[in-house]
Amino acid sequence: MPTTPGRGRAAAAAAAGTAAALVLSSCAVLSTSVREDDTPASVSTTVPDGPVTLRLAFTDDPPTQALVDGFTEQHPNVEVELQQTQFTDYIKTVKLSMSSEDPPDLAQYNPGAMESLVPAGLILDLDQHAEAYGWGETFPSSPLESLRTDPDAAEYGSGSLYAAPGALSILGVFYNKSLLEEAGVDGPPQTLDEFDRSLEQVHASGTTPLGNGSLEVGGFQLWNALLNVLGDEDDYRDWVYGAPGASIETPAADEATDTLTRWAEAGYLPEGTNATTDIDAQADFAAGESAFLVTGNWAAAELAEEMGDDVGFFLMPGPTGEEPPVASGSSVAYAVSSQSENADTAAAFLDYLGSPEAARIQLENGFMPVNPEAPTEGDGVMGEVNAGFGGVVEEESLLPFPDFATPGMVDQLTPGIQGLVSGTTSEEEFLRTLQEEWDEHHE
Amino acid sequence: MNEGATTARGAEPREPRRKKRGALNQGGRGAWLYLLPAVVVYVGFLIYPAVSTLQFSFLDWDGIAPPAWAGIDNFVLALTDPLLARAIGNGLLLIVFFTVIPIAVGLLMTALLVGRVRHGTTFFRVVFFLPQVLPLVAVGTTWRWVYSEDGMVNQFLELIGLGHLTRAWLGDEQFALVALGLIGTWVMSGLCMMLFMSGAQKVDASLHEAAAIDGAGPVRQFLSVTLPGLRKEISIAGVITTIAALASFDLVFVTTNGGPAGATNVPALLVYRLAFNEGDIGAASALAVVLTVLVVVLVGAIRYLAREDS
The missing domain is CATH 3.40.190.10 (Periplasmic binding protein-like II)
Known part of the structure; x- marks a missing residue:
């Protein structure tokens, strides 16, 4: 901008003046906002006839x-x-x-x-x-x-x-029937220990047991599913909903976290899980590269289309297998x-x-x-998803996802799980970071 | 001789420009009218948002509810964020990959191409500049596959018998940042080359001839004639790429989103999370201001180092 110094100053002053005026006017807009009345004056259950x-x-x-x-x-x-x-x-x-x-x-x-x-x-x-x-x-x-x-x-x-x-x-576990058969696992597990043994058997057969994408939400959804069956429903709800004094540093959360790291250390998760997106993990599972995949019903239709009768679904089983069904969903x-x-x-x-x-x-x-x-019956995997869901709803045990807890929680959960999986974050550290985020939000 | 020639070249365009400035002064107020559209756009879309950001950085505001004055709380919060130090460190390391290596590669390519390759220069230019044209989101997605467990990098390593080195590069805490940086190198090298090529073509051919008569070989000629002539271009390339490194966001966002476990967090990613995930506009703005100061300081340093002695 070729100008004389004098004009430059004038321009700068004009620009600064305009900017200041804009800022002041934006301030004025900001400070006038007050809480609006959010209760309706009258309520009707009829839809008007006009357009x-x-x-x-x-x-x-x-x-x-x-x-x-x-x-x-x-x-x-x-x-x-x-x-x-x-x-x-x-x-x-x-x-x-x-x-x-x-x-x-x-x-x-x-x-x-x-x-x-x-x-x-x-x-x-x-x-x-x-x-x-x-x-x-x-x-x-x-x-x-x-x-x-x-x-x-x-x-x-x-x-x-x-x-x-x-x-x-609803969140649950999809499985590949023929890979399970090859590994000598008969049918979906009834208890968490059985699930653990199935993973071990599949691993021994040379297949990746648990498909997972920890780059996004897949990692903490696996942790979430474990926590659902290991922990107390109400404790977890209180924490996610922000009840005063709630904590995630519980023995149950410890156990869920330990289980996850044990599986990662045993090589049950894919090596590149920290760099894998959820959709890629699903594609790998559909292509027969892993035997189990923890994800939601939203994957069911695509998996059914690609895998036909070869895919099945069960809810993460509890320690005894006698517990009422529980799962996260939104x-x-x-x-x-x-x-x-x-x-x-x-x-x-x-x-x-x-x-x-x-x-x-x-x-x-x-x-x-x-x-x-x-009516939620259906054929194949869709029927299994529907049946699992029906049970959870009947028990009123559809729990919120953990990232619901605070707006910034997802930014603690995802890197936290990545650290657990790669062995650089300890279980205590992971839960402490989650609780710190929670405390900061609810202070 | 070389030094004299460079100084002459550097000083040469300045004189006439000063004279022209004098001529324009007589244009008077009318000139401002012509500038008005640009000034309005500049103030409206650059100055105003920048000043607003500074203003927001002193507010406790979620973007909707009435804001409250927060003093320097946001700055204290931003600067004591345990993630910030590492994120800035990561940003500084990215400068090596976004700035230092691309400038070296650009200079090398310029030395090899200028004045020698007559056919196919355009081809090389297009090929090397292509990464600049592609949206970084597409670049990031593509590289995520290249780096994946069974991606091209690992396939290549298997092929040459280095299969034991394979890993999910972006999922490895030690290598993720370097892998990310190399994407930046790939993107920025072409830009640097383009800048340097156009700069080198401006150097008077007679200088090269004179140097050749004095017995300078290709290397000597490049170091003593071409390189000093590229001072301005190197400075510009340094500024653009340093800003790209420190303010990098889109590439990181689509490839690793700061992971694994925060190994590739960069300041701009933290700004985004504070503003759009956590709805803390004040702290996000404060962090953005801190980042801006950092960028200005570093860019100032580059400009100072690359200044022409007067």
């Missing part, structure tokens, strides 16, 4: 599009405008759009975003709608409780309802904006999610159905 347009921000598809189509088929006067954002950008996008002047009526629930949106009063408290519709009966209780929180979003699992589930998922859930003028119509959509028609759509799209009455 209604709902806007829905979401990231997961399937199932969103199919569920919306099912709903608008029942209510032709309702039009739903969809705003999809890919997952990596979803948290910040939904935070910005839900706190804007003109927020969407509905948004896919995300704990990281709700952490800020609920305390700002921007998410509708659904308790009155839940009562009017009788959602306590429609929706299974364990997925619903993870969508409850206090007004500060500090402790989950109780308090007001801020979303309703539109599709569920929901694709939707929340309503407290600023929405069509809150009742939005709530009607949430109610639809628990209907038998929606259950059919959820199953077709590879999810577990929300409606507990929905």
Whole structure:
């Protein structure tokens, strides 16, 4: 920029002035925000007859599009405008759009975003709608409780309802039938010790026993599955939901962590697990490179397609095999904006999610159905996933994933497991880091 | 003789430029009108966000709720983060792979190509520059496969009988950062070569001739004629690549995401996590400010070292 020094100064001053003005104006915008009222003035369970347009921000598809189509088929006067954002950008996008002047009526629930949106009063408290519709009966209780929180979003699992589930998922173990047969293992294990022995047998037969991708979430999901069956359900729930004084430094978590490192040391996990993504681990398993894979029902349809009858599914077995079934899972859930003028119509959509028609759509799209009455039998591996899920829901033992605990927990879990697997992090250190993150968040 | 020639070349363009500046001064206020679009864009998209970041770094803010004044708390938090020291150390080590090696490779390629290879120069240029054109996310994904347990690197090692060395390179705590750095070398070498080639072509051919008459061989000519002529280009390459190393994010994000166990954490990754995973805009901004200061200091040092003696 060729200018004289004098003009340069003038330009700099002008630029600084403009910048200062912009900063001041942005300050003004920031400081005016106050907590909005998040309880509805009135509640109705009928959808208006005239044309209604709902806007829905979401990231997961399937199932969103199919569920919306099912709903608008029942209510032709309702039009739903969809705003999809890919997952990596979803948290910040939904935070910005839900706190804007003109927020969407509905948004896919995300704990990281709700952490800020609920305390700002921007998410509708659904308790009155839940009562009017009788959602306590429609929706299974364990997925619903993870969508409850206090007004500060500090402790989950109780308090007001801020979303309703539109599709569920569950974590379990897939296995390759012919590889098990080759290794001389007869059928899926009934106890954790049996599982341990199966891994040993498969290892002895020269096959990688446990497919795993610790680059992303696969590593801590394996740990999660072990913790579910070794630990006390309520202790774990308290910790994830942020109950005061909860801790992950428990003997059960120690045992789960020890088991994981023992398996890693024994060579049960693939050598390159720390550099493997979840989708690559799934592809390796489908190609017969590992005998077991801990992942969720979301993999079932693809695995069934690639492996046919050769793939099976079981829930991680407990120490005695007599325990009631327990597993982690989550929901694709939707929340309503407290600023929405069509809150009742939005709530009607949430109610639809628990209907038998929606259950059919959820199953077709590879999810577990929300409606507990929905028939969940099916063929092959899908049938086994459905049966496992049915048992867990009946016991009300669908537990949240551990990364739900704090927004930064995933950044402790993933590297922590990587350190355990490669032998550079001790079990105590791993659990201590998780607890430190928890304490820092809940202090 | 060489030294005199270089100084002359370095000083030569300066004089006329100064004269031109004087001529423009008479343009008056009208000139500002022409600059306005650029100034608006520059202020709106660079100055304003930078000043906002500085402002946010003093706030306790989750991005939505009303912010509160935090003083220097965010800086204390950012600077005492146990992960930060290692992340900065990793960033500094990446400079070796993003800056030092690519500049050496670029100089070597320039020495080999300029003035000798008449046919195929364009081909080499395209091939070496290609990594610059590709989005780093695609580059990272591809290299993740190259480095994987049964990827190309390991296949090659098996082929030449070094099978005992194979490993999942990005999953190994000792090698992950080096493996990541070498991707940077691959990306940056082409950029350096391009800069140096264009710089070397500006060097007056008569200088090479004169040096040749004085009995200088190719190596001597490169060291005494070409290299001094590339001072500015080396400085620019150093600045661009150092910034790329310290502010590297996309490559790390898609290949290792800081893993295994934090072995490849870089400062920008920590900024991202604080801002977008944890929703702590204040601490993220403070860390970003710290990173900016670090970059400015290092870039300043490079510019100072590569300055022309006046």
